[in-house]
Amino acid sequence: MDPTELIRRCRAGDELAWEALVRQQQGRICSVALGYVGDQDEANDLAQEIFVRVWDRLDTCTDLEKFGPWLMSIARNACLDHLRRRKARPPRQDVPAAEMTNLASSIPTPEDDWLATSRQRLVHRALRRLSTINREIIVLKEIQGLPLEQIANMLGLPLGTVKSRSSRARIELARAVVDLDGGPASGQEAVS
Amino acid sequence: MTRDERDRQQEFVRDVLARTSGSACERAHQQLPDLNDGVLLGLDRSLVQQHLEHCASCRAAALALNWLGDELAGMAELDPGEGFAAAVVARTSARSEPARARHRAQVAGSGPAGLMDRLGRWWSERILAPNFAVQVAYVATMILVLIFATPVSPFRNAPGRMLEVVQAGPTDLPLLGTALQWTSGRVAGGSDAVREGMAARWQGLEDDWQARIGRSAPGRSAAVDHLEAAFRAAEAQRASGVTLELNGALQSTRAAWRAWWYTNPESTSRP
DSSP: OOHHHHHHHHHTTOHHHHHHHHHHHHHHHHHHHHHHHOOHHHHHHHHHHHHHHHHHTGGGOOOGGGHHHHHHHHHHHHHHHHHHHHHHSOOSSOOOHHHHHHHHHHSOOHHHHHSSSHHHHHHHHHHHTSOHHHHHHIIIIIITOOOHHHHHHHHTOOHHHHHHHHHHHHHHHHHHHHHHHSOSOTTSOOOO | OOHHHHHHHHHHHHHHHHHTTOOSHHHHHHHHHHHHHTOOOHHHHHHHHHHHHHOHHHHHHHHHHHHHHHHHHTTSOOOOOTHHHHHHHHHHHHHHHHHHHHHHHHHHOOHHHHHHHHHHHHHHHHHTSTTHHHHHHHHHHHHHHHHHTSTTOTTTTHHHHHHHHHHHOGGGSHHHHHHHHHHHHHHHTOOHHHHHHHHHHHHHHHHHHHHHHHHHHHHHHHHHHHHHHHHHHHHTTOHHHHHHHHHHHHHHHHHHHHHHHOSSTTSOOOO
């Protein structure tokens, strides 16, 4: 279904169109939210918040052809707001991030059940070890596949900076994977 | 070459590098993404590949990088479960009526609701413009000049006349003097009820002011924290950090403004 037509109908108050739009975009938005917060329940709640924001601001999407970037921008801002609020309200007992990943690896959580495979679990644990900006670049570029120009616009950074940061973020993630798991597939050949 | 010989050779190279240029792993790590993407060519490619043959940790990182390429692309969408869309629709349908009405009024652009909505939006935008005060002052000056300073204006002599009134006192002017005496008499003889009403009104204003201050305090505090972090990032010459923190400060300021102006930040109803 064409998102442009769906948005027009949503603006006219068509709940069915809105439901269809949510179903169409929920996979991406949940993936983005999980990439930022690293916790399934939290990501689900955050994804709902993102859709409520989208609903409230549908009128402000002036160029319907650019609905995708507009949606991603709202999702990103909501995720950053959420992370800031979480930072302002620290957990009752401070647990270093490294220990949190160890806890996650030893105690099965609902998140572990929810994430489809152990490989995705490993990637999300590694993502938690990255800085916010590097995690953001991995989520937007490597996972969501957004063009570098769009990411540069969203982050307010020069294109060259995003390019170099992207390479650094990828290698940092690879190192984190190796640290956590000793490498994903030690029997494979490196790039030749 | 036996395994022992290879290990000895490797150890020798490590020692030499440690005493000269330092480990080559960092440089190799910088080039691994390009190698993985197939854009590293020529001698650079050969050098990195040679390094990988002898460095287990870099080899592991290269494998992880290669593996991540496919894995990350497969994570673009996650199924949140059947109930997710229904939960979102339930939350938004509770807010749908005012939003729809607002949108209809905006789209239609006709009728009192549409006109008031557009006027409200226009005024909100104007009042937040940086040069708003200058523009208002300019327009007010022009109006005053037109009213009191043009030769054809019936109020041309009004400023001089008003000055005379002030200098002479109200009793010298029959009509104005009588009006002022009547007003002062009403004020002096005003009942306690009027005074109490004014006191209650004042108390209400003060309570409202305190409530607004309280509501907006977290946002203001967060904005200050972000600004401090931005200064620290600027001192550390981290441009991205400054950008992020300034963005955070703006978001927090906006949240504080909404909390100050609206009783419920999610709604648009003023207290």
